[in-house]
Amino acid sequence: MYRTHTCGELNINHAGKNVTLSGWVQKSRGLGGMTFVDLRDRYGITQLVFNMEKDGELCRKARKLGREYVIQITGNVAERSNKNLKLPTGEIEILVDTLHVLNSSEVPPFTIETETDGGDELRMKYRYLDLRRQVIRKNLELRHRMAMEIRNYLSGENFIEVETPVLIKSTPEGARDFVVPSRMNPGQFYALPQSPQTFKQLLMVAGFDKYFQIVKCFRDEDLRADRQPEFTQIDCEMSFVDRDNLLDAFEGLSNHLFRSIMGVEINDKYPRMPYDEALRKFGSDKPDTRFGMEIKDLKEHTEGKGFQVFDSAEYVSGIVATGCADYSRKQLDELTDYVKKPQIGTRGLVYVKYNEAGTFKSSVDKFYSPDDLQKWADAMGAAPGDLMLILAGETESTRKALGELRLEMGRKLNLMDPKAYRPLWVVDFPLLEWDEETNRYYAMHHPFTRPYEEDLELFDSDPGKVRAKAYDLVINGVEIGGGSIRIHNEDLQQKMFDNLGFTREEAAKQFGFLMGAFRYGAPPHGGIAFGFDRWVALFAGLDSIRDTIAFPKNNAGRDVMIDSPSSIAEEQLEELFLEVKKEELKKIETRTSGRKQ
């Protein structure tokens, strides 16, 4: 028997017991006459003691142990004379009788501790060592507990988890597909699912009126800290529901997770904020509502005073930074630099200091009188001591920039309480989105999203104004999930494809199976999918989803541990009737040979 107990469970109540433990050597501290070894496993750390007087040979053997050796010991649980109350096992230690080295270890390239000295790159390359660290393990344990709670809760609500295929069909809408060549069907390819979208709708047609699945999805797009090429969704679909039934149902799931995992009770119903309002007030379709600082329109108060920048701008708005009237020139310059970064992309920033004394100091004093500025302050709800920050330009981009500036000020002023959770639903997204490059409309959510009946007539006059029965769950400025009520009849679906510029033939070829299914009694239905990795990251307090995933990929989509993707053998290519373009292959070769070992 390798062990009678784990390294996390022994305490003062086990004193006197004879035990066997197995684990990794976290650290050993030799003191000449005696040696202490911290033995670690998944469950915790237990201190082992070796005494030179008691057993010199054994103690000398213990002193030779290196970090991360795997050992097995037997010994007696004893109360410590010097207790360490920082550890759950800190009141006891093991007086070791026998020591057996199960496996030695090379010196690890970084320290296996909560505060590791390893950088990201190294940690990813040796992920199996990184996963030994408590902080990382704890994230995976959180992820596991959340998955269990989700399954239990949804199962209790009569949802059934159904697996859907991974080798499916490429579709033209949405993200790029990962494709898989088919050996048995030369020249043809499967695609990996961007989500099980069509299958869950078919399950609704099949009468599984409440479906869910915790499922891997794949998108071949450029990555970010919160985006991986393969990621996990909590994919859900329900029949016989309208939008509000569905939002209520999944508020239930969200509240359950907050309660069971975080011990947080969310008493209020989640606000349902129209997309337009989110953009107008927060400059974002995923507003962080932990703090106010809403965007206020100033256009009408700025006109006709000879300030060309504002007069010629389509949009002039600002935010109020409470208590920041004493900002120095340097601080204001920093903010100006921030909004002028190419990623934000504005030409400049106008500030108005509403001084404690009631006077104004602004970068546009030349054009606007104190009375004018007072009107601005009134319109924006600014009080003496506050700083008004104003941007002008084209509506859409300037709103987004103000939204970014608002978040930056929120960070600077510590307005984002990491312990506060402000979930809300953003609703009424536009159904369609115009794309300048291809000169056509695209489905903003996806082509199966149901428009509002009362907006249907706009299809012909102003398709961009048609609102969709689509919604996102946003928590603290993070988009946690999104979904929609679906189209369930063939005519409307066809109309949608028409507006997306699909010919009948194309639509039939790509989605014929779904349209066909709709002819056989499709129930009204709708669904939602949550980004599981992001939800775990939110609960774990992480900005990146990488450490919620056991084996993540880097920002180029590479797994630096197994070094994938990689080229494949010529025979494999031939079997698949594939040929790699030579000039492309050269590029790959220089990239691979140039990589650090």
Added chain:
RNA sequence: GGUCUGGUAGUUCAGUUGGUUAGAAUGCCGGCCUGUCACGCCGGAGGUCGCGAGUUCGAGUCUCGUCCAGACCGCCA
């Protein structure tokens, strides 16, 4: 596709105006140490300054290219 930041000891980083032998901490190795738990003290080893060109009497430092990593924009729901 683009912007920005970084790459120096096993690791995390510092390195001044371009100037003698490239430093610190930590880890590692050796010695001392019987109550440590971030143990302590003493000593030691450890460097292709990512790679390649260029400028210069002289490059870790300046220029160009390139590779790698990270963040962001585009992209993606």
